[in-house]
Amino acid sequence: QQQVKQSPQSLIVQKGGISIINCAYENTAFDYFPWYQQFPGKGPALLIAIRPDVSEKKEGRFTISFNKSAKQFSLHIMDSQPGDSATYFCAASDDGGSQGNLIFGKGTKLSVKP
Amino acid sequence: KAGVTQTPRYLIKTRGQQVTLSCSPISGHRSVSWYQQTPGQGLQFLFEYFSETQRNKGNFPGRFSGRQFSNSRSEMNVSTLELGDSALYLCASSLGVRIHQETQYFGPGTRLLVL
Numbered sequence: 001q002q003q004v005k006q007s008p009q010s011l012i013v014q015k016g017g018i019s020i021i022n023c024a025y026e027n028t029a030f031d032y033f034p035w036y037q038q039f040p041g042k043g044p045a046l047l048i049a050i051r052p053d054v055s056e057k058k059e060g061r062f063t064i065s066f067n068k069s070a071k072q073f074s075l076h077i078m079d080s081q082p083g084d085s086a087t088y089f090c091a092a093s094d095d096g097g098s099q100g101n102l103i104f105g106k107g108t109k110l111s112v113k114p
Numbered sequence: 115k116a117g118v119t120q121t122p123r124y125l126i127k128t129r130g131q132q133v134t135l136s137c138s139p140i141s142g143h144r145s146v147s148w149y150q151q152t153p154g155q156g157l158q159f160l161f162e163y164f165s166e167t168q169r170n171k172g173n174f175p176g177r178f179s180g181r182q183f184s185n186s187r188s189e190m191n192v193s194t195l196e197l198g199d200s201a202l203y204l205c206a207s208s209l210g211v212r213i214h215q216e217t218q219y220f221g222p223g224t225r226l227l228v229l
Contacts, residue, residue: 102157
């Protein structure tokens with residue numbers, strides 16, 4: 001049972017454009033929602049994270065929007081650059097929960113064209 | 115600070131063999147988690163160790179096991195390898211104070227190919 005659904009699977013954006021990746025979750029006990037970025041040959045690295053007490057968090061060109069009632073959250077990359085080309089994973093976790101550790105979405109491969 | 119290191123980086127085994135993968139966490143980190151990454155299933159949680167104790171386990175068969183040493187280094191073992199075990203195995207470390215909401219720092223992974 002996939003508990004975090006991520007879309008789209010792949011995304012092509014022109015340089016300078018906005019990249020938007022969406023995730024939806026089922027478990028209302030989730031209370032931590034990080035996004036990870038993975039380049040080929042590397043492990044994932046934390047990009048930005050949000051907790052459900054805020055609806056938006058911005059760090060540089062990266063913004064997470066969070067909609068608790070809809071159980072959805074999204075990553076927006078403003079002014080996308082070729083160096084942003086990577087695979088992005090959303091994730092969720094439940095503090096002290098029985099779900100194990102981070103539950104990941106299946107990833108979105110982003111290509112930013114120059 | 116040195117990052118998370120994993121050895122070996124690449125491994126080729128045949129069905130039925132067993133394999134041991136190693137992970138050295140960031141200095142000072144006491145929690146180590148293991149994940150399996152495949153194109154079809156994505157990143158799936160295997161298990162988590164804190165202070166030499168397994169704290170959580172994902173939905174994997176008993177052929178997958180792990181342990182953590184007193185210096186926080188961790189190993190995972192897969193016995194009786196199957197073709198479907200071919201994957202990138204990622205280790206992540208964190209401080210371990212509040213494991214579910216801490217930044218997890220991933221290593222580069224060990225790519226296992228089972229023939």
